[in-house]
Every structure is written in structure tokens, then in C-alpha cells.
Amino acid sequence: MPAVPSVPPVPPVSSPGPSAAVVSALRAAGCVFAEDEAELILATARTADELSSMVDRRAAGLPLEHVLGWAEFHGRRITVAPGVFVPRRRTEFLVDQALAAAPDAAVIVDLCCGSGALGAALAAALDGVEVHAADIDPAAVRCARRNLAPFGGRAHQGDLYDALPAGLRGRVGVLTANVPYVPTAEVALLPAEARDHEPLVALDGGADGLDVLRRVAAGAPDWLAPGGCLLSETGEHQAPAAVRAFTDAGLTARLAVSEERYAHVVVGVRPGPRAGAVPGR
Incomplete structure (x- = not known):
């Protein structure tokens, strides 16, 4: 994933159009499935600050599963921590x-x-x-x-x-x-x-x-x-x-x-x- 010099600010969760802003930020960072990833991040973030932090970490290249804190595997959500192998x-x-x-x-x-x-x-x-x-x-x-x-x-x-x-x-x-x-x-x-x-x-x-x-x-x-x-x-x-x-x-x-x-x-x-x-x- 290419390095991104700056990420567009993400508006508060409650403001109009956060999905579009998150998609734009992820797309600018080179995320191929920006729309799908944005949906998962938006569904996981509990606050505007957490949303902004999650988008920043994903844009910096952290695996999506580490950003979310879980990976979907065989119909279950598996907890995944930073530095731990992500199940494929x-x-x-x-x-x-x-x-x-x-x-x-x-x-x-x-x-x-x-x-x-x-x-x-x-x-x-x-x-x-x-x-x-x-x-x-x-x-x-x-x-x-x-x-x-x-x-x-x-x-x-x-x-x-x-x-x-x-x-x-x-x-x-x-x-x-x-x-x-x-x-x-x-x-x-x-x-x-x-x-x-x-x-x-x-x-x-x-x-x-x-x-x-x-x-x-x-x-x-x-x-x-x-x-x-x-x-x-x-x-x-x-x-x-x-x-x-x-x-x-x-x-x-x-x-x-x-x-x-x-x-x-x-x-x-x-x-x-x-x-x-x-x-x-």
C-alpha cells in the first residue's frame, strides 16, 4: 500500500456524509475495497475520535483486521490484536x-x-x-x-x-x-x-x-x-x-x-x- 502524506479529515460520526469521507480517505490511501472497509470501520467505531483514529491507522497500512480488532473466520468473529497473524x-x-x-x-x-x-x-x-x-x-x-x-x-x-x-x-x-x-x-x-x-x-x-x-x-x-x-x-x-x-x-x-x-x-x-x-x- 503506498504511503499517504495526509489523510482527509473524517467528519463526526453523527454528521452528514461520514461514509463518503471515510471512503475517500481509504481510497486515497490505496485501499482497493475502500467502500467495504469503510462500512466495517463505521460499524465498529463508537465515537468520532475512534473513527478518525481507525481511518488513520488503516491509511498508514495497518491490516484492516488489526484496525477493527477482529477478523471474520468460518462464521465467527475472531479477536485479532496488533502484531498477531491474521487468519486467512x-x-x-x-x-x-x-x-x-x-x-x-x-x-x-x-x-x-x-x-x-x-x-x-x-x-x-x-x-x-x-x-x-x-x-x-x-x-x-x-x-x-x-x-x-x-x-x-x-x-x-x-x-x-x-x-x-x-x-x-x-x-x-x-x-x-x-x-x-x-x-x-x-x-x-x-x-x-x-x-x-x-x-x-x-x-x-x-x-x-x-x-x-x-x-x-x-x-x-x-x-x-x-x-x-x-x-x-x-x-x-x-x-x-x-x-x-x-x-x-x-x-x-x-x-x-x-x-x-x-x-x-x-x-x-x-x-x-x-x-x-x-x-x-
Whole structure:
């Protein structure tokens, strides 16, 4: 998004034509969907000062979701704080794949959880599940705790499986890991909203983008219940190598693709009869 030397002042919320003024300010800042963003900002701002501040922050390049304080994801509003990875709408496909693969899961773990959007979406769809999330970033963990609180979920800080309670080992029915998968050399090519306002640890996946995915896959069999599944998003060109990483870890792997969302999700299942389902599902 180009830098904007000055933003037109936004009139008070109660004055005539605030929508037009907000749209004009956002359009001048280079926001492609200025009308839609203006509608969301106007609906969220409680005072004229808050409206002006929100428009200024968006015009300065802050992601819209950080400006609003929430992101829409799988039919829910997910709290998103500044400096926390914003859940992408394409990742809703991963949630759908998890629900299809393990509709009776009793225990869910969301690794590299960011805001906890995946765990919250799955917990909302699967009543009565035990849900845990983990991230190495303390800001993400704080955010995830807020989003998982309505479901009695817990968020843990630490490096992948090191963050999890030992009692989860061998019990997890669904393990999601929206790992960083941008190759290091391509991080600089990301849109400024991601590059400048989201943590590097949530974006940079190493030389080929699969460093974290390989670690997650290698550890998954120890944590999954028999018949439990691991799901991770990856890029199109990385998908064959990602599937191999799952297979090398001893999982039965397949690739699920959504052309509409341009989403690629690797699904790996620990061999064995499925166990640990929530009674009645």
C-alpha cells in the first residue's frame, strides 16, 4: 500500500456524509475495497475520535483486521490484536477438511495457533471437545486465550509440542498446524500488510518453506490418537514435498485442494482404528 502524506479529515460520526469521507480517505490511501472497509470501520467505531483514529491507522497500512480488532473466520468473529497473524479466509478450507475427516473428535490441538482461529472454529462446530492451542509468540497466546475462552479451551506458549501438556500425548483426534510456509527468500515479496505488521515467525518457513511443517509431521504420531489426523496448509508448489514429509513420518497422507479458495491442505492420518470420540457423535 503506498504511503499517504495526509489523510482527509473524517467528519463526526453523527454528521452528514461520514461514509463518503471515510471512503475517500481509504481510497486515497490505496485501499482497493475502500467502500467495504469503510462500512466495517463505521460499524465498529463508537465515537468520532475512534473513527478518525481507525481511518488513520488503516491509511498508514495497518491490516484492516488489526484496525477493527477482529477478523471474520468460518462464521465467527475472531479477536485479532496488533502484531498477531491474521487468519486467512482460505484457511477455512482446512477447518472444513478437519470436520470431514474427524467429525467425532474429542480432543483438538491447534499448533502455530496465532489468534486461535482454527481451534475456536473447530470447537464451535464440535460441541464438548477438549481444545488446546500453542504458539511460540506470547502475543498470539494471549489472543488465542481470549478466542478459546468461550469453549473452555487452553492456550500454551512454547515451541510446537514442547508447549503441550504431556497428558495429551496419544489422545489428539484433530491436530491442526497452520505453519509458516513462505520460503525465506520470498518473505520480502509479501504484501506490506503482512511483511510489516505480522510476526516473521508466523511467515518464514525456512529455505523451502517446509522447515516447521517437517517438524510438526515428525512429531505428530506420538500425539495423535489412533485414527487421528494432522492437517496443515501449504503452497501449491510445495504440496508434493509436504505430502512426502507426512508419509515419511508414518502418516497416511493425501492432498486436499480448493480451486475456489486457492487452498492446499495436507491431511495425514495415524494408522489404527479411531478412538476417543465424544459419546453421542
